Every structure is written in structure tokens, then in C-alpha cells.
Amino acid sequence: GESVGLHLPTLSVQEGDNSIINCAYSNSASDYFIWYKQESGKGPQFIIDIRSNMDKRQGQRVTVLLNKTVKHLSLQIAATQPGDSAVYFCAENISHNFNKFYFGSGTKLNVKP
Amino acid sequence: NAGVTQTPKFRILKIGQSMTLQCAQDMNHNYMYWYRQDPGMGLKLIYYSVGAGITDKGEVPNGYNVSRSTTEDFPLRLELAAPSQTSVYFCASSYGTGQETQYFGPGTRLLVL
Numbered sequence: 001g002e003s004v005g006l007h008l009p010t011l012s013v014q015e016g017d018n019s020i021i022n023c024a025y026s027n028s029a030s031d032y033f034i035w036y037k038q039e040s041g042k043g044p045q046f047i048i049d050i051r052s053n054m055d056k057r058q059g060q061r062v063t064v065l066l067n068k069t070v071k072h073l074s075l076q077i078a079a080t081q082p083g084d085s086a087v088y089f090c091a092e093n094i095s096h097n098f099n100k101f102y103f104g105s106g107t108k109l110n111v112k113p
Numbered sequence: 114n115a116g117v118t119q120t121p122k123f124r125i126l127k128i129g130q131s132m133t134l135q136c137a138q139d140m141n142h143n144y145m146y147w148y149r150q151d152p153g154m155g156l157k158l159i160y161y162s163v164g165a166g167i168t169d170k171g172e173v174p175n176g177y178n179v180s181r182s183t184t185e186d187f188p189l190r191l192e193l194a195a196p197s198q199t200s201v202y203f204c205a206s207s208y209g210t211g212q213e214t215q216y217f218g219p220g221t222r223l224l225v226l
Binding site: 008034041042043044045046049089091100101102103104105106 | 117148153154155156157158161171203205214215216217218219220
């Protein structure tokens with residue numbers, strides 16, 4: 001999961017395995033969530049989003065699961081590749097704060113060849 | 114499309130100096146944002162703009178100023194730089210109207226000594 005501080009949690013996986021990255025969000029009123037990928041020295045890049053009226057959404061090789069009961073979000077990456085190595089973080093948004101997102105600190109994914 | 118561009122990529126400032134971080138987007142987006150990212154921390158919103166001539170404070174606006182004279186450009190001004198402003202600054206844009214992904218620039222790394 002994500003944490004606050006200088007040391008990001010790290011997930012190490014073997015190339016070809018599936019990865020699961022977790023995020024605990026803070027506000028039960030949040031109704032829109034985004035997962036971002038940030039490679040070293042680059043800006044965040046959109047991966048997938050989900051609204052609170054859904055509990056699962058699939059993209060290409062990625063799936064986001066939302067559990068509103070426990071305020072938990074997860075990102076599943078299938079057949080992880082070396083190019084997936086990056087920091088992944090989630091963002092939450094409340095509909096009445098339409099242009100204000102709150103970002104987690106991220107999890108570092110390390111894919112071993 | 115170049116997307117969101119930022120200059121400079123890296124800058125060292127002395128305490129008390131001023132500088133302007135440049136941001137431009139060519140996607141005709143209405144909304145633009147400035148974030149800072151401290152090591153191991155999530156993005157924090159500094160200022161945002163919903164259109165030319167309209168700006169508003171985010172979560173951490175102290176020590177910064179912005180302007181939005183055109184749809185394309187959203188410069189961030191640092192007056193009297195302090196060591197606490199050492200960070201990586203990201204500019205982002207979105208089309209607007211509600212909850213949707215933001216497109217990020219590559220970032221400006223600022224070191225205040």
C-alpha cells in the first residue's frame with residue numbers, strides 16, 4: 001500500500017508475473033479515482049480511471065478494483081514487463097471539488113528480468 | 114501535439130532570488146494546474162486556472178503567484194525563494210467540465226540553496 005514519507009514501499013516482481021498495487025484512500029465521499037504511472041524523471045501518466053458506481057474496470061493489461069466499504073483501490077497489471085517499472089500512485093476526487101484531486105505518495109514497482 | 118511543456122528542466126536558485134517556471138499546452142485545454150512533488154510524497158496543488166484570466170489557490174499557494182493571460186500559457190512565479198520550495202514542479206492541464214484525467218508536463222526540478 002501507499003505511505004507518507006521519504007521511502008516509498010517497493011513491490012518487486014518477476015517479468016511475466018502479475019502485479020497488484022494497493023491504495024487506501026481517505027475520504028468516503030470520493031467518487032472518482034485515477035491510477036497514474038510515473039517513470040523516473042518524468043511526469044505522471046494516466047493509466048486507468050474508475051467512478052464510484054463501478055467496482056471493476058479493465059484496460060489493456062490493467063484492471064482497477066474499487067472497494068468502497070473499506071476505501072481501498074487496487075491496480076492489477078497482467079504479465080508485468082520491464083517497461084512497467086515505475087512509481088504508481090492513485091488519486092481521489094470528490095465531485096463537488098471537480099478540479100481538486102488528492103494524490104497518494106505511490107508504490108515503486110520493480111520488475112526483474 | 115507537444116502536449117504540456119515546461120521550462121526549465123532544472124534550476125538552482127539562491128535564497129531570496131525569484132524566478133518564473135514556464136508551462137504551455139497545445140491541446141486547447143481550459144483547465145491548468147501547478148503541483149509540487151516532494152520526495153516520497155504525493156502531489157500537492159499550488160494553483161489552478163479554469164480559463165484565461167481566472168486563477169485560484171490550491172492547497173499550498175504561499176510563496177507562489179500565477180497568471181493566465183492566454184489559454185495556452187500558465188506561468189508560476191516564485192518570489193523570494195526559500196529552501197522549503199526545493200521540489201519538483203509539475204504543470205498539468207485538462208479539458209475541464211468535471212472529473213477527468215489531467216495531462217502532466219515533464220516537470221521542473223528546483224533546488225534552493
